Amino acid sequence: MTRHLPVLTRSAPISPLWVLAACSLWMAGPGNWVLWRKLAQLGLLQGLGGAAFAVALGVMLAAALAALMALLAWRLTLKPAATLLLVATAAGSHFMGSYGVVIDPGMMRNVIETDLHEARALVDVRLLLALGLLAGLPAWWLWRQPIAPRRFGRALWQNAATVGAALLVLVAAGLASFQPLASSMRNHKDLRYLFNPLNSVYAVAREVGLPRANAATPIEPLGADAQVASAAPASRAPILVLVLGETGRSGNFGLNGYARDTTPELARESVVSFRNAWACGTSTAVSVPCMFSGLGREQFKPDAAQRAEGLLDVLQHAGLAVLWLDNQSGCKGVCDRVPHAATCPQGDCLDDVMLAGLDERLAALDPARRARGTVIVMHQIGSHGPAYHLRSGPAQKRFMPECTAASLTACSREAIVNAYDNSIAATDHALALTIGWLKARGDAPTAMVYVADHGESLGENNLFLHGMPYAIAPEVQKRVPWVTWMSPAWQRESGVDLACLASRRDEAVTHDSYFHSVLGLMGVHTRVYQRTLDAYAPCRAEGVASARAPG
Template sequence: MGNVLNTNTHELLGFLSVKLFVFIVVFGVLPGYIIYKIPLKNSSKKVPFLAILALVFIFIASALANAKNWLWFDKHAKFIGGLILPFAYSVNAFRVSALKFFTPTIKPLPLFSPNHSHSFVVLVIGESARKHNYALYGYQKPTTPRLSKRLENHELTLFNATSCATYTTASLECILDSSFKNNAYENLPTYLTKAGIKVFWYSANDGEKNVKVTSYRKNYELIQKCPNCEAIAPYDESLLYNLPDLLKEHSNENVLLILHLAGSHGPNYDNKVPLNFRVFKPYCSSADLSSCSKESLINAYDNTIFYNDYLLDKIISMLEKAKQPALMIYLSDHGESLGEGAYYLHGIPKSIAPKEQYEIPFIVYANDLFKEEHSIIQTQTPINQNTIFHSVLGVFEDLKNPSVVYRPSLDLLKHKKE
């Protein structure tokens, strides 16, 4: 319900279709009208009594038939209770609304001493990108031609990663918090900003909350002063417009830039990609994904990965030329289902979700100046999103006097101490 209530108008419009309209009219409006027109008749007093008696009998019979499952339901009652329909909608809507009035106090983390490395870190948070469709990870279609070439040249490090959740808000908390199970503490952007590090957040997405940074900008705000940006305005490339200026203006400071992409957010995958990047055809352009052929649906999704390949390569090209140590970390918030097992999109509880919804790409690039002071670990061991907080913190803090929050075991980098 949190996802439902946090959905913006733009995302909502993406789910509207003729099929949905017909369904609402046929199974909602017409039955409602028919019931409204049927005249009420006084019934015997026995009818309500017999109906209640029948329901009680059915309830008892059902409970006895499922007696062997009582212990399991009792053990998982807290989790299952939020899924029982129709109560799930009303109960969970109340829970989400209550958070607005009973928001827990965000506790400050202990202060740390930043170093003077003048490092520039770009954290790119993708949307609904699943690892399976990246040629970098063995996918047969050429969805990542630019990054694949860089991988051949040993410029990139890939990790086998899973997301903490299958929806954006929970995954963002995991990415940005020091401990996903205890997110009552301030998150990474807030923590770094408080320590004097410049933190910029550029977003073409939603789901961010309790973030205090040096500057927060939506993509349409970034390109207001760009004279020839009409072509990129609706797309993720608009987030990169100001990156060259940031690199020049803050070459003597520690900087974290967070780019929150629209990425591969469905159901209108084709709307996330400029026409010249829609290379896989035919592609689905309908919000009703089940009505699309398997080939066209996958092509539409693969086009978003192809466009993302271009964006990441463009970021890397800028960082290559930077005059300061620079690092790019890209990971997706979660994966996506494309009809496997009749599942689409994402959001299924991770405990029962298919792997397509939580196996994500995780890509790291470092320029030569950065490699002089840090090295990226090489491991085939699966990692989680909770490595981000500690990996980024390790770049900026004075490791001779590390923060008590810092956990080296979750740092993907090895650092030369000052």
């Protein structure tokens, strides 16, 4: 009797349409667990009506994904495209589920501009687990399946028919659930940002895939008429330090009435803190260009701002010396045309590193410009999360225990707040050192203005980090600290009364005022300056050193 060894055979080739359907259902179902959890928390899945709504919404998601994948269902692109969408689904579900963020064009801009040091802090076991379960397993299945070959003509009409059929199903399911769907989207606007991975596809297309009509246009000049008073002796030229904070919550500053004394060193200085300051955006990629554009939040458009000069250009037009120091992942384009330097190329330095060698950096600037005045911008790492514990040194770790885990959800809220508050204490120390450096300039009029780019969520309502769409972002992501210090010489020559500023500290001020306030402080005369948006103008004495103050 002849015995035959078993023969291992590959499974029969399957139609690309079955692959498309399987991947779409997987992403619409398990891949959207954050959406389904949110709907359940809102009570939208209760009863038969809720179940019908869930089915209709699931069908709509699967149909939309099927239509998208049908456009890519070709022999050489199907598996790579499906794998990429699976990875996007897994990553999106992890970050939305773990940190409560949503994925929109602004958040995608943050992702694109995130450097290796920042990205490293977000990698943890939970992310790897999400990638393995939601992307790795289906991708492993996908790449093991032989795909039935199709001639080009057959593939073309099948793909086109699939797109059309998927869109018809999408419309039919939408009409069948129109009333609950419209009501849910109207009352809970954040739901539209949870459709995974359609949110990522749209955001990527919006940020990097769509042609930009103004990409080839020259940089639009701004404030070319800018002028300042004549040059002064080197020892009397004004120096203004603009400290651009990162992820600063106004409510966590002791200066602003926080129960914890997170800013003891600043409290010993004659500073004024605006307690009701509001950001232009909820992410660095939006707020920083907006602050320096002079456009204001309502008129600001990221693409347009990239093709126009900003605050630092106006200061240079006025003949002032400008220097940008970066302890972050870049200046988002606002320092491209001025002298700039990275102070911590290896990453994870505390912000006082920007003072190291500062005198030598200033000496290298044009002496003719320095004689008119110098503006130094220090872009902090500040309280950049989620690794808040890396943003403070041993001397600032006053609140313990602090969260040291890569995933904030692995820590208690107390430990998260402790780590964050320690980072504010480190910012307090860095600002005090900066004031000390300015005091050492002798009789020169010197000043420092610290303003954070945006705030942060520390677990309130299960939200973490920042970057929520402005319309639905919580107050803690939009309210920022704004602290001012001026030397006696600066106060005399500028005519700004600190007591007056202190009396206005609870009045609302926004990033819209930043551009004009800096021009006012440096006495820059230009048509683009608006006195009504200068936060210091109401406290500038008329006729006092008017040569340095725009009219």
